[in-house]
Amino acid sequence: MDASLVPEAVKDAARRAPGHWVGIVDPEWTQARTPPEWAVLGEWQSDGSGSVGEYRANPGYRPSARVLGWPEPTDPVDAAAQRAATGYGTVDEALAALA
Template identity: 55%
Template sequence: MKNDTADQHSSYPGVPAEIREAARMAPDHWFGMVDPTWQGHGTPPAWAVMGEWRSGVEGEIEEWRDNAEYRPSPAALGWPDPTDSIDEALQLAATGYGPVENLIRLLATAHVRILLTPDELPLSTQTVDNFPVVPVFTSDAYVRTLNGLRSRTLPMADVMAQIVERHGIYVNPVGPVGMVVEAEPLNAAIAAAQADAPS
């Protein structure tokens, strides 16, 4: 008799049709369910596997077990769609589905919105662990949250040229996830982008 307990349990993902078909062809086996955000080749890393389904001796799905090593992707966490390519790279880096280097490379050539001090300089603040940062915003969706605060759009290179030494950049602090990028790797990426630019 078919067992639909797994389908009805609120903490289980729905059983995909391809898993049901595989179960019928391979009774009494475990089948890993990979987070769809992972787009690598070959065997997926353990952190990209949400969990495993087990087929019973009659080829029906009977059990689910979570993977303790699983890292939920932005989609699995229910985050809204990224507003732009930088926001996408940020979400992927924050969840471990993409390298931080992609975010830094995109930031290096980006135009970003910054808040201004009364002296027209980039406004700085601190993170909860007292690291000095300059908040930057990469899309109109996030700029609208500033609600009339004084701000300006600048190339990232110009922002970095104006900020106080030892300050980092806090990217999209009003988004579903923000990220602090330290000055040294960002300045190196800016220098590399400028060296590669046509004269």
């Protein structure tokens, strides 16, 4: 992969964690806890010197509405519906937003 395409945050993390895999998370995932596997786009390997190496995509990744290029939600109901449609929320949460 072209090194210019690697996000700076990944390069910084690779320098701080040589010999580890550095993941990149979908921008919709904003919770403080560790993201589920389906919210991780992929990861880069940091070699022993902290340089970015191999990239592997996550076949289980579910892109969010933002990544899919959907329009910004117009209201809380629309936002809940988009989250439910992409797996970042539930149908029950979307129905609750209607109430």
